[in-house]
Every structure is written in C-alpha cells, then in structure tokens.
Amino acid sequence: MFINKVKFKINMIDLIIVIISLIWLSFASLNDLKTREVPDWISYSLIITALAFYLIKSIVIKDFSFILQSLFALLTLFLLGNLMYYARQWGGGDVKLLAALGALFPIYPKELLNYFNPNLDLPFLVILILNIIIFGALYSLIYSIYLIIKNKIKISFKINKIYFIASVLILLLTFLFENLIIKLAFLILALLILIYPYVKEFVSLIENKLMIKRISINKLTEGDWVIENIYYKRKLLYNKNNPGITNQEMILLKKFKIKNVLIKEGLPFIQSFLIALVASLIFGNMLKI
Numbered sequence: 633m634f635i636n637k638v639k640f641k642i643n644m645i646d647l648i649i650v651i652i653s654l655i656w657l658s659f660a661s662l663n664d665l666k667t668r669e670v671p672d673w674i675s676y677s678l679i680i681t682a683l684a685f686y687l688i689k690s691i692v693i694k695d696f697s698f699i700l701q702s703l704f705a706l707l708t709l710f711l712l713g714n715l716m717y718y719a720r721q722w723g724g725g726d727v728k729l730l731a732a733l734g735a736l737f738p739i740y741p742k743e744l745l746n747y748f749n750p751n752l753d754l755p756f757l758v759i760l761i762l763n764i765i766i767f768g769a770l771y772s773l774i775y776s777i778y779l780i781i782k783n784k785i786k787i788s789f790k791i792n793k794i795y796f797i798a799s800v801l802i803l804l805l806t807f808l809f810e811n812l813i814i815k816l817a818f819l820i821l822a823l824l825i826l827i828y829p830y831v832k833e834f835v836s837l838i839e840n841k842l843m844i845k846r847i848s849i850n851k852l853t854e855g856d857w858v859i860e861n862i863y864y865k866r867k868l869l870y871n872k873n874n875p876g877i878t879n880q881e882m883i884l885l886k887k888f889k890i891k892n893v894l895i896k897e898g899l900p901f902i903q904s905f906l907i908a909l910v911a912s913l914i915f916g917n918m919l920k921i
C-alpha cells in the first residue's frame with residue numbers, strides 16, 4: 633500500500649516536471665525573441681531538477697535505469713547540440729537547453745498516457761529529436777519569410793537554365809518506370825534540383841542582408857559569431873574561425889579598445905524546441921500521424 637502511494641506521487645511529479653519544463657521553455661522563448669539570448673540559469677536549473685528527480689525515482693523504485701537514461705539523454709543531446717554549435721548553426725544557449733530537454737525527457741512521462749494517445753513507435757528521445765528537426769525547419773522558414781516582409785526586401789529569382797534542364801530530364805525518366813516508388817523518388821529528386829538554386833539564393837539573402845551586422849563591442853555577448861579577424865598592430869586578437877566568442881576574448885578586445893565588430897546573428901530557435909516538445913508529448917512521432 634505504501635509503495636503504491638509512493639509510485640502515485642512519483643507519477644504526479646512526472647506531471648509537475650512537464651509543467652515546469654513548459655513554463656521554463658516559454659520564458660526562454662520570449663527571452664530569445666527579445667534578446668537572442670537564453671539565460672544559463674534556465675538550462676542549469678532544468679538539468680539539476682531532472683537529475684534530482686530521476687535519482688530520487690531510481691532510489692524509491694530501486695531501479696537505477698531512470699537516472700542512467702537521463703544522463704545518457706543529457707550527454708547525447710549535448711553532443712548533438714555541439715555539432716550544430718561548431719557548425720555555426722546554433723548558439724551556446726541552444727546547446728544547453730537541448731541538453732536539458734534530454735535530461736528531462738529520456739522517456740515518455742507515463743502519467744500523460746492518461747490524457748493523450750501519442751504515437752510512440754520509436755524511443756521518445758528519437759521522437760523528440762525528429763520533431764525538433766521538423767519544427768525547426770518549418771519555424772526557420774516562416775521566420776525568415778517574416779523578416780523579409782518586415783524589412784521590405786525585394787526578391788527576384790531568375791530561372792537557372794542548367795538546374796531547370798536537369799530537373800526536366802530527371803522528370804522524363806519517370807516515364808521509363810512503372811514502379812510507383814521509383815516514380816515518386818525521381819519526382820522528388822527533380823523537385824529538389826529545381827528548387828535548390830532558389831533555396832540557396834534565399835538563404836544567402838537572409839544571411840547577407842538581415843543576419844550580418846556591425847555592433848558595438850559593448851553589445852557583444854558570449855557565444856556571438858564574430859565573422860572577421862580582429863587585429864591590433866598586426867597581432868591577431870580574434871580568429872573568425874572560432875565557433876563563438878568567449879568572455880576572455882571579449883575582455884581582450886576591450887583591453888585593446890576595439891570599438892565594434894562584425895557579427896552574424898542566428899535566427900531565434902528556442903521556440904521550435906517548445907513547439908516540438910508539446911507536439912511530441914501530445915502526438916508522438918509527427919512523421920507517422
């Protein structure tokens with residue numbers, strides 16, 4: 633009887649963990665939109681909360697797989713986030729928050745099955761990653777279009793003859809096959825080749841006209857992508873190939889009275905984390921709804 637009561641309370645804590653995560657992510661999303669930053673305390677407090685909860689759960693139930701799964705998910709998403717960070721796609725705040733999500737949701741909270749019927753055909757961590765990719769791509773596209781409209785930037789894409797001819801030739805190949813899967817594969821390939829130059833031009837337009845800015849050294853924050861080499865009397869103070877500027881490097885630039893730097897801003901991305909988490913909890917694998 634006592635054990636059942638304890639398990640019930642732990643299941644209720646599952647719900648509390650979900651609620652805290654959604655509140656913290658909502659706050660992080662708003663802050664990301666306003667300042668393009670995510671306070672470290674949000675990520676660190678979520679990680680500490682997650683590890684403490686799964687450790688207590690492991691001790692009470694006498695099954696240490698819970699804390700091990702949390703640690704594994706934390707490490708996995710931290711490594712995945714760092715790949716994006718060193719590819720200059722994400723900021724340091726995105727990496728830390730992604731790792732926190734891994735620690736919080738290594739498995740699906742069973743208590744939510746009383747309210748939702750998600751498709752859990754894959755491990756929940758994999759589902760969460762897939763949904764972040766899906767909603768991240770959609771969100772980035774929508775936000776980019778919003779920026780273009782807001783800044784009244786004119787877009788004039790010219791037809792690329794080489795890509796157009798290549799897509800038509802591949803499209804003609806579909807008539808040589810009767811298998812619908814092969815036909816569909818060629819159709820998708822032809823479409824991808826056709827739109828590739830336009831996507832490339834669109835991304836280049838966003839980066840060069842909206843994302844690259846020269847800002848005062850006083851407005852520079854840790855993790856910003858500085859895209860120019862900075863010298864002082866032929867001495868290299870900062871290498872543009874670094875993944876993101878550190879506090880020590882910022883202090884060095886101020887010491888030598890560097891007034892401004894050229895940076896590349898990233899799109900606010902935390903919102904897609906929030907949307908992906910909600911979708912994962914309610915619907916599960918979005919690819920198979």
